[in-house]
Amino acid sequence: MTLDIMMPFYGRFDHLKLAVESVLAQSDPDWRLVVVDDVYPDLAPGQWVAALEDERVTYIRNEVNLRPSRNYMKCVGLMESPFAVLMGCDDIMLPGYVARVKELIGRFPDASIIQPGVAVIDGNGNPSSPLADRVKRLYRFGGHGPRSFGGQPLAKSLLRGNWTYFPSLCWRVDALRQHTFRTDLDVVQDLAMLLEITKDGGRLVLDDEVVFTYRRHSESVSAVTGPDGSKFAQERVLFAEAERDLTALGWHGAARAARLHVTSRLNALSELPAALLARNRSGLRSLLRHVFGPSAERSTA
Incomplete structure (x- = not known):
């Protein structure tokens, strides 16, 4: 093959x-x-x-x-x-x-x-x-x-x-x-x-x-989109949709993991110092929302 x-x-x-x-x-x-x-x-x-x-x-x-x-x-x-x-x-x-x-x-x-x-x-x-x-x-x-x-x-x-x-x-x-x-x-x-x-x-x-x-490395897409919060905005959409779909399948443990997304929140928390150093206010707001807020509304795309 x-x-x-x-x-x-x-x-x-x-x-x-x-x-x-x-x-x-x-x-x-x-x-x-x-x-x-x-x-x-x-x-x-x-x-x-x-x-x-x-x-x-x-x-x-x-x-x-x-x-x-x-x-x-x-x-x-x-x-x-x-x-x-x-x-x-x-x-x-x-x-x-x-x-x-x-x-x-x-x-x-x-x-x-x-x-x-x-x-x-x-x-x-x-x-x-x-x-x-x-x-x-x-x-x-x-x-x-x-x-x-x-x-x-x-x-x-x-x-x-x-x-x-x-x-x-x-x-x-x-x-x-x-x-x-x-x-x-x-x-x-x-x-x-x-x-x-x-x-x-x-x-x-x-x-x-x-x-x-x-x-x-520092030039990767994930590395660049971490401090400005855009990666985590996408993750919130993904987690919200996953919670919905997995609940419908009866996979309640997986749906709960999507709702909590603890590791993703901690990852966003680790990006806060870089956003502070860059004085990126919109990035800070996005990161704080991801760390402490609920999942985002589901995408309509």
């Missing part, structure tokens, strides 16, 4: 080069890489990818800037294999990623999502363990070795604290195509997609073998 690796691109050339080279270095050579350039101003990165002499690599440049969610959906439309990855253009696959994911798909044929083992690096590629990732480990399911989860336990766990790493996930393409990456939630669209697939009966396989490195 060929694994599709879709790489939406808008970012640093050096990071992109490392990401692409990590795919080229896979021990299992049966993969297809498509880099989808979202009109990054510098043409040099795209020219470098396009010049690679490997028939497995395709470079596409969008005609207009689609922004993350629409670019993800374009990538989904370009997928040809049963399973695919939406890899970050600043992350790094270890050489065994493709082989390990294929092994897990074979062992869990009903899986909709594969979460392999992940290590975290900083902007310079050094091992890192910031607070956000230590919290992820607290909420991740326990146990050892590959294990499968679904239904209310999975929804509840993800809503308590989204411990997955979106760019490392391998998705069943049919499951992705049943839904859409929401443009109104372009910072938390990964959690929205995970919840939709879980509500539809999809299962997630969690593995411990580290085959992917996730880059966490």
Whole structure:
């Protein structure tokens, strides 16, 4: 089985080069890489990818800037294999990623999502363990070795604290195509997609073998939208909708996790010092509302 690796691109050339080279270095050579350039101003990165002499690599440049969610959906439309990855253009696959994911798909044929083992690096590629990732480990399911989860336990766990790493996930393409990456939630669209697939009966396989490195740095969308509160405004919409939908399913424990969203509130609290230093009054109001207020009204988008 060929694994599709879709790489939406808008970012640093050096990071992109490392990401692409990590795919080229896979021990299992049966993969297809498509880099989808979202009109990054510098043409040099795209020219470098396009010049690679490997028939497995395709470079596409969008005609207009689609922004993350629409670019993800374009990538989904370009997928040809049963399973695919939406890899970050600043992350790094270890050489065994493709082989390990294929092994897990074979062992869990009903899986909709594969979460392999992940290590975290900083902007310079050094091992890192910031607070956000230590919290992820607290909420991740326990146990050892590959294990499968679904239904209310999975929804509840993800809503308590989204411990997955979106760019490392391998998705069943049919499951992705049943839904859409929401443009109104372009910072938390990964959690929205995970919840939709879980509500539809999809299962997630969690593995411990580290085959992917996730880059966490100050230029990421999540890092930029934290202090100004916009990320948390999206989270309030998502939690309110999740509470409604999960209550209708009878998943009351998961609905309660959505209503309380304790970890998200604490995350917003941790962003207050940065908002204060920046003298961002609107950001402060948004953060305080998220920490102490109820969920936002549901989106009408």
